[in-house]
Amino acid sequence: MTSAIPKTMKALITQANKTVKVEEIPVPEIDDWEVLAKVVVVAQNPTDWQYIDTVTNVGTISGCDWSGYIVKLGKKVTELNATGLKVGDHVAGFTHGGTYKDRGAYAEYVKATYDLCWKVPEGTLSHEQAATMGCAYWTAVQSLFHPTRLGLVEPPNKVEKEQFVFIYGGSSSVGMYALQLAHAAGYKVVTVASAKNHALCKSLGADYVFDYRDPDVVSKIKETTKNSLHHALDTISQESTQTLALNSYGPGPGKLITIQPLQEKAKQLRDDVEKQITLIYTSLGREVNWNGIIFKASPEDHAHMAQFLSKTPGLVASGTVKPNPIKVWEGGLNAISDGLQHMREGKHSGEKIVYRIA
Structure with a gap:
């Protein structure tokens, strides 16, 4: 050949x-x-x-x-x-x-x-x-599991006690993979999406799905998570989505991962919640010039993605990831x-x- x-x-x-x-x-x-x-x-x-x-x-x-x-x-x-x-x-x-x-x-x-x-x-x-x-799946993997991002337990391992993770945008490409992966790791998965996509999100592993347009959505998330939310991934990353996510956290330290830069209004919320952008291109192990911002080559990001990709055939074959x-x-x-x-x-x-x- x-x-x-x-x-x-x-x-x-x-x-x-x-x-x-x-x-x-x-x-x-x-x-x-x-x-x-x-x-x-x-x-x-x-x-x-x-x-x-x-x-x-x-x-x-x-x-x-x-x-x-x-x-x-x-x-x-x-x-x-x-x-x-x-x-x-x-x-x-x-x-x-x-x-x-x-x-x-x-x-x-x-x-x-x-x-x-x-x-x-x-x-x-x-x-x-x-x-x-590709892009969406890798982004979900890096955001949820890389030790310097959310650092969640990786499938096929499972988290030992009840823990909630919030995915903003469960019906987005990144969100659909994030729902499946967090569910596979045993987390209680909460998401928001349009009403027409609620059934889709539940079929992919979301335990709780809310309409992001609902004026009471934040209070519903806080009630569902028993005001104990400390980890979230925002797959849309606009000002309104970042603020909704941050307002849903329980008391105490937490971490929010975004896929676009943090907006000014969100920067002013929850000083106890670490806010970090993740850029999937760094997993390729080369220096990245992203809109004038230089991300140095990251052997660590490369190594983490490579080891997770080695698990991916098994996750696909078992039907864990669709x-x-x-x-x-x-x-x-x-x-x-x-x-x-x-x-x-x-x-x-x-x-x-x-x-x-x-």
Whole structure:
């Protein structure tokens, strides 16, 4: 299969006028610790269009989430027989789209560090489903379980006594994975979502679901949690969501993880609650320039994600973690620009848009 790898490939490239265009570029070269995968399906995230619009790294490959099969292994990966990876394996992963000229998901081939792609168990997920377990799944994992984020007990282990965790936005892509993962670890899971998504949230492991529009939602959360809430993840991270989450905490110290910067009003609430943004790109182990803020390369974030990804095949095979619902958008690479515009306009909700590339 290695001999069949072409010299060039089609990829969706960021343009200077804040658009994207399919171009023919070289197939990426891999280093000794990487694998090269033939991309079959990619999944869309808000960060994709946000990078095009606000960062605009001209000439870079867009897209973060992918599923495909290995066509080439780096020298060190081949030597490490314990990795269990081989040419032909169905694998899925996440990459920092809109940042590199040789690394991005919206392409016919993608490269990844060997321990940051996970092997999809045979007979479990389709490529469409596996592609959804990138940005959102990784963010939920890092937010809930990394020792410097919420530091919760990791599945398959379970928390020993009754503890509540609050997930703002249980029907968001990150939220749907966070509900499942926190439930798998034995936590009592509380979330807010639109009324139409309450049944979905409960099916994914939420013990209690409230409507975020309910004027009494904070008092209901405090009553349900017996005023003992100390851990929360805000998967939306606007001013209103951050303040609602902070107002729901019980007395005493706590921690809130957000996926966007803390808003000024939220900064003024609950001095005893630590507030921290998490940025999933740091799990890739490289320095990140995020809107002018430099995050140094984090071997610790890389190592934590790699060890959790090694658990992921078992979580999938057992049915503990299920993929986001999908919406297949026809047209492959050439259609992604339209799909991004659809998301830009706020027309998309409750499903993960995916595209079949091969």
